[in-house]
Amino acid sequence: MVIGSAALAAYSFLVCQMLIRFRTTALRATALAAIAWFAVAFGLRYALLDW
Amino acid sequence: MIVRFKWSVLKQSSWYEHVVRFGLGGLTGVFAGAVAQRYGPTTGGLFLAFPAIFCASAALIEEHERKRKEAKGLQGARRGQQAAALDAAGAGWGSIALGVFGLCVWRLAPTSPVKSLCAAAIGWLVVALLAWELRRRLRRVS
Numbered sequence: 001m002v003i004g005s006a007a008l009a010a011y012s013f014l015v016c017q018m019l020i021r022f023r024t025t026a027l028r029a030t031a032l033a034a035i036a037w038f039a040v041a042f043g044l045r046y047a048l049l050d051w
Numbered sequence: 052m053i054v055r056f057k058w059s060v061l062k063q064s065s066w067y068e069h070v071v072r073f074g075l076g077g078l079t080g081v082f083a084g085a086v087a088q089r090y091g092p093t094t095g096g097l098f099l100a101f102p103a104i105f106c107a108s109a110a111l112i113e114e115h116e117r118k119r120k121e122a123k124g125l126q127g128a129r130r131g132q133q134a135a136a137l138d139a140a141g142a143g144w145g146s147i148a149l150g151v152f153g154l155c156v157w158r159l160a161p162t163s164p165v166k167s168l169c170a171a172a173i174g175w176l177v178v179a180l181l182a183w184e185l186r187r188r189l190r191r192v193s
Binding site for chain 1: 135
């Protein structure tokens with residue numbers, strides 16, 4: 001959950017940037033950022049807990 | 052800005068929008084449990100922070116703001132995006148509090164599960180309020 005919250009922080013930042021800078025729709029921004037959530041969550045999970 | 056409940060907002064949303072939010076939240080919890088059983092609690096725990104409700108909430112906030120502007124004969128697309136972006140910023144600050152919640156449960160649950168949840172809930176509230184205050188001060192400076 002701690003790692004997931006770090007991924008959520010990255011996700012939120014990305015959604016915010018896409019909405020403000022690239023002016024995408026909320027649905028598109030959240031769908032694209034979900035890919036980043038998976039990447040950050042599983043990346044950190046394997047980097048920090050599966051050494 | 053004073054934090055307060057705005058009950059009138061509940062009337063602005065239709066019943067199915069609440070069903071979508073609660074449904075997605077519940078489904079994510081069930082999915083996290085299933086993943087935890089299959090791949091272990093560490094992997095399952097990741098999904099407790101999956102932004103399932105956020106997708107629906109951001110889209111609904113954007114739609115509501117856009118319609119509110121358009122009802123006054125104005126272009127509402129940009130306003131909708133800005134409202135959804137603010138929601139995302141709030142979720143970002145809230146994720147710090149969520150991390151503290153997870154940390155409290157992780158460290159305290161082996162000794163007392165119930166006390167760990169109580170401590171985690173208090174920790175979440177304190178950190179969320181501090182994060183909100185920090186954001187307010189940072190915005191005032193910049």
